Amino acid sequence: MREAHKTEATEDYVELIDDLIRVNGEARLVDVASRMGVTQPTASKTLARLQRDGYVNSEPYRSIFLTEQGKELATQSRLRHEIVLDFLLAIGVSRDTAIRDSEGMEHHVSEETLRVFKKITRAKIKK
Amino acid sequence: MREAHKTEATEDYVELIDDLIRVNGEARLVDVASRMGVTQPTASKTLARLQRDGYVNSEPYRSIFLTEQGKELATQSRLRHEIVLDFLLAIGVSRDTAIRDSEGMEHHVSEETLRVFKKITRAKIKK
DNA sequence: CCTATAATTTAGCCAAGGCTTAGTTTATAC
């Protein structure tokens, strides 16, 4: 896979796990799978890879935790995601579309473009 | 892979082949591979899949042609790509970054967002 | 406390997309 794609799945998973922990207090495989739109065995296999690579920790049949590395990536990922989402909303894209598009776009937007997005969002919101 | 990802490689390849034909008069495997940043066997295998799926035609050891279906996809893909690229340039992203980012983004931008992009680009260019 | 159901894991399959190494075909240059 090309550059950006490599960490995409990883970012999506840690971001989701972070979100589940915030909202539900814990991240269960069943919820990860359903939110990612994949079957449980698929989610399970991906999580095993994330564990191998040091992003998450979990004991068999128990809920999933982020490692320090995982938390960092999740935070960073969430920030990018928010910048893109807010930008799309600011320029007039509907909420539903903005949510969908920002999910795919966040992985392909460079730091430079993020800075431009932020500036425009700020300007549109007129603070 | 998730929704948008499925046709991504296909779109990138047909768009590139279309471009090579415009610029070079023909699309050779060696150029496809180098522009995609993969080895020739990898490009060859992908092209076999594109042929299987009806996007390209080619005889062994000969150059690559787009089918009607391939041409349509390439055109459509190039249009989206241009809209995203022009938009990034219009909002002040540098040319190099705009080129890189637009390549990844084009596959994740919905029709609605494309319309918004177009409108903003037109406004910024002040025609 | 035991049993049914829910959650998770295991095993095994598949396709895509990547690689290397080795062999063939085509083109080029003398």
Next chain:
DNA sequence: GTATAAACTAAGCCTTGGCTAAATTATAGG
């Protein structure tokens, strides 16, 4: 016109990310 280089194909291997079916562990209700 043939030797060498370049282009391409073949074969085989790997990882990721999907799936289903079957086994296992946890949990909740009675």
